[in-house]
Amino acid sequence: MKDKFSTHQICRRRRSTLIKLISGYAIQQPDLRAKRLQEFAGQVLNPPHHRLASLQLSLQQQVKLLICIQESIHHLEKEIAENLAKTPGAFLTSIQGIGIILAAGVSAEIGDPAKQGSINNLISYAGIIPKVKQTGGTQGKTYVQKVGKRCKRILKDYVVQSAVHIGLQGPDDLKVDYKRRDAQGQHADFGIARRYLRLAMSLMRNCQTYLPRYLCSKQVPMKERAEYYSKLWPKIHEKWRKAKAVDIAFDKAMPLGQWRVMIKEIYGIELSV
Numbered sequence: 001m002k003d004k005f006s007t008h009q010i011c012r013r014r015r016s017t018l019i020k021l022i023s024g025y026a027i028q029q030p031d032l033r034a035k036r037l038q039e040f041a042g043q044v045l046n047p048p049h050h051r052l053a054s055l056q057l058s059l060q061q062q063v064k065l066l067i068c069i070q071e072s073i074h075h076l077e078k079e080i081a082e083n084l085a086k087t088p089g090a091f092l093t094s095i096q097g098i099g100i101i102l103a104a105g106v107s108a109e110i111g112d113p114a115k116q117g118s119i120n121n122l123i124s125y126a127g128i129i130p131k132v133k134q135t136g137g138t139q140g141k142t143y144v145q146k147v148g149k150r151c152k153r154i155l156k157d158y159v160v161q162s163a164v165h166i167g168l169q170g171p172d173d174l175k176v177d178y179k180r181r182d183a184q185g186q187h188a189d190f191g192i193a194r195r196y197l198r199l200a201m202s203l204m205r206n207c208q209t210y211l212p213r214y215l216c217s218k219q220v221p222m223k224e225r226a227e228y229y230s231k232l233w234p235k236i237h238e239k240w241r242k243a244k245a246v247d248i249a250f251d252k253a254m255p256l257g258q259w260r261v262m263i264k265e266i267y268g269i270e271l272s273v
Contacts, residue, residue, distance in 0.1 A: 006047070006052050006055065006056060007041040007042075007044055007046050008046060008052065010037060010038055010041035011041050011042055013038075015035070015038070018037065019034045022034055022037075077100065077101065077243055080100060080101065080104045080243075081100045081243035081244075082245050083104070085248050085249040085251075085255075085256065086248075086254060087204075088113060088203075088204035088207055088255055089104065089106070089108070089110075089204060090103070090254070090255050090256045091209055091210075091256070091259070092106060092204070093236055093240070094203070094209035094210045095171065095196075095199070095203075096166075096169060096170050096171050097162075097165040097166045097168065097170035097171075098165060098166070098170075099239055100242075100243045100245075102161060102165065105154070105157075106155070106158045106162060106200055107200075107204065109152065109158060110122070110200070110201070110204070113204040113205045116201065119197065119201055122201070123194050125151065125155070126155045126156045126193070127150070127151020127152065127156045128156060128159060128160065128190045128193045128194055128197075159196060159197055160189050160190070162193065162196050163178075163189045163190070163192035163193040164189055166192055167179070167182075167188060167192060171210065172212075174195070177191075177192065177195070178191075178192050207255055208259070209229075209232065209236070209259060210232075211225075211228070212228070215228055222266075225267065226267040226269055229263055233269075233271045236256075237273070240256075247273075
């Protein structure tokens, strides 16, 4: 986009040259993309020829600005990942659908899990539980009201975002629960957010990765858990690889690194970095 990207130039360019250029950016179906690009270029209003140079210069500067912003985002995400790797919050990335940023946001707002009090207080603090009002004494009718406005809004934002991701891409049992709540007319985002907070606190306090409920029973053979961990490992590894923080995340002194060593000793699985 830095050079020769006006509608005139796109329309005049040979299709084969355009396909070769698009292929260099690993874009799928470059021939179809090239065809559609030239079709779109032929349908828009063409700017005057005497303004092409100034418009192209403006586009160049905007592309440079975009690249600069993207590089800043990558550096910040890497720093966030490195800081998250040093805390028990790193175990939240073992939940399918929860990435580095969401895990870091929730764990940062919660703080040290050992110093947190009741999980119900934390849920109320996050503002994801509705008010219940009862009239006429203990035998009276109860009314479920809206959630309170006074809450920790940043924590609420992170856990609700996490619930949405879990409902779309999370583990099967959590996705089923999300759909069930939604079908029954419940507030599925808040319901799964409450469940996610309980799960997050459990993972961070026990320094464990997510394990489906059916594998938590002592009667489940170790072989089944070993197979689950073998399938889980590439997904966790990919999240940290994208953040370019694999070395620090799986260092033996870090929580995830210690977990990796423990899994190898107990199940005899080689989780290669």
